[in-house]
Amino acid sequence: MNAISEQLLRSVSDYDGEFKGAYNIRENGQCAARHSTENIRLEPKADAPGLDIHIKAGTKNEIVSIPAIVTHGNVDDLVYNDFYIGEDADVLIIAGCGVHTEDDQAARHNGIHRFFLEKGAKVKYVEKHIGTGEGEGIRSIDPVTEVELGENALLEMDTAQIGGVDSSIRVTKAKLEAGATLLIKESLLTEKNQYAKTEFDVEMNGEGAGTDLISRSVARDTSHQEYRSRMIGNAACTGHSECDAIIADHGTVDATPELSANHCDAALIHEAAIGKIAGEQILKLRTLGLTEAEAEAKIVEGFLSW
Secondary structure, X not given: OOHHHHHHHHHHOOOOOXXXXXXXXXXXXXXXXXXXXXXXXXXXXXXXXXXXXXXXXXXXXXXXXXXXXXXXXXXXXXXXXXXXXXXXXXXXXXOOXXXXXXXXXXXXXXXXXXXXXXXXXXXXEEXXXXXXXXXXXXXXXXXXXXXXEOOOOEEEEEEEEOOOOOEEEEEEEEEEOOOOEEEEEEEEEEOOOOEEEXXXXXXXXXXXXXXXXXXXXXXXXXXXXXXXXXXXXXXOEEEEEEXXXXXXXXXXXXXXXXXXXXXXXXEEEEEEEEEOOOHHHHXXXXXXXXXXXXXXXXXXXXXXXX
């Protein structure tokens, strides 16, 4: 492992020289290291690049780390990872991605993750994306997440794009059964002429299902972001979608909600707030000795870190 690999791993996962629990390190489209545990089994797919990850019923307080990194240009990495989480399991999954290029060759990672949570299973899923390097090559990360939540299952997703990614299309699709809960917190930062698009598509099919989709983003320079959320309530359920965005310089943001209530007890809400940083916030920090640029950076950091 070279210095670039190590830095990317530290940036997008909890890597501190080693991983705890089960893990798979994917580097430039190949497996660099893999480890299973008694309760978590990682198996390579026979018919496609990627893994089948099986978590035994009742597994508690274990960690699965599956970081993917691209360390140079002229790499277009595609991977399929399927997670099968047994009844009443409660685990943490860390799945960050970093792409790096020092020349005019593109570096891209496309991770397609599917989650199948059985009755009562709970998963916290943490995903960080970053692009690095001084090259002119485009750094792209295009994640696709597909979710099926069984009765009373819970999936909490905490996703962040923390800088340097030139192009990103982020797609999440989910289907929820009775009593299932989906919680998503997304943080996005775009700069220069970068582009990011988020698509949420959630179907709540069982009584008592609930969804909370919250996105916070900052668009600087001439970057552009698009946010689209679609929630469908086919039963007595609750759904909340929220897009909060800060625009600076010539950045632009489009937010498009779509709500479909197909049951009289489906309660669906969308909120959106887009605008620049309030002048009084900057002024307050400047009275504490910060420059205008430092004050703005501090506000953005707090906004995206939740």
